[in-house]
Amino acid sequence: MAEIFNAAIYQPLYNVLIFLYNVIPGQDFGVAIIATTIFLKLLLMPVSRKQIESQKKLQELQPKIKEIQNRYKDNKEKQTKELMAFYKENKANPLSGCLPLIVQLIFLIAIYRILINISMAGLVVDVSNLYSFVADPGKINHMFIGFIKLTEPSRGLAILAATAQYFQTKMIMKKNKKEDKSKKKRTSSKPDFSSMMSKQMLYLGPVLTLFIGFKFAAGLALYWLVSTLFMIGQQMYIAKDQKQE
Template identity: 35%
Template sequence: MSIFADVFGYLLGLIYGLVKDYGVAIIIFTLLTKLILMPFTIKQLRSSKEMAAIQPKMQEIQEKYKDNKEVQSQKMLELYKEHNYNPLSGCLPLLIQFPIIIGLFTALREPATYVFANNPELLETATHQTFLWMKNLSQPDLMSNIFSSGPAWLMKMPGLMPILSAVLTYFQMSSMNAAQGAAATQNNSLKMMQTIFPLMILFWGTSLSAGLILYWTVGSIFQIGQQYYMKRPVKGENV
């Protein structure tokens, strides 16, 4: 994964050299990486949309042949062939994106190693710049960034960026599940993840750097917009 971390860390360092603001550099960097990953993400979203379209027929086959798994599998394959649908098409983009995403996170988590390795003198200047309400993007965004004083438990609570990121992640997953149709909304595991994952983001916000949470937040906004665009009916397509 270090290869991806080296590449993306170098890119983030170049952007920072141009804009001289680490927070702005992370936002630009996030948008660029999302554009790079867009072909894979679109393929994944289209696969979800195709599955939602044939889902009623899939459920009909499952119910009709519930006592004959062999015939059920054969009918499913015929349905996939009829609609030119590959059930594995949604998995491949995820597998391709996984090492890239890990590399991105590694670069943002360790800027001294991957972003400012050739310019260590810029590390402290960049990460200690105030961005919005956050005083240090290399440290977690806690409520201490908002309140100058208060109870110790309050000062250690997740700040506004982790809260915003958790809310956006919830809506992103909700939109993704809706795109996959009724089966996804009725799947208890998916419904549970829709709640648990945002809570995990909130919890991670107390330990992960604000710069990393900023990346996730901007990425979630981009993803929600992309999902909304993909849900629009194509010209000539039945609504």
């Protein structure tokens, strides 16, 4: 598994990062991280779009899902079977939203490992990880815009990343609330578990981001910040696109 991770994720990402570091004027490692993040997000955009569309579909199916849950609340086995059949019939997958998060986590781990490995090597690139067409840049400039050390925690970047995470979650919640209002009459008076989870994530996500930013290298917080800002922009674009439809 480790070999697959290294060959499929770590090494390609390592090379993209170093390649961009080499070609972008100024050789700013932070700028290279930003460029790499944008490259990754563009690459994964179809997956992210599918996730957003899947979430929207599940939101639309929510009244019927609740109806099934209430109908078979005393028979969990029957409830599960009916829900699975309902999901299959409507071509919906309740776990589809997890994939982009898992992918994001995998790349986060890869970025973390790259930063740690380069830092532990004395800010020198491991040539054995470089492809033949990627030049060895020598010692890496670990400063971002001249004063943020990317190999050390940065409270400023951590706070920015956590704030961006908060607003991104807030955007999703706001969108879901609008959709819920139009279906309120058909829904149960019982508390909506997904809404409760969303409210928890509104604060849990930023707190977790803040913890990671305070604890680990600033390069991680920078990656998370740019990634979140990209997703905010993507959500706005998709929402606008759906309105036009």
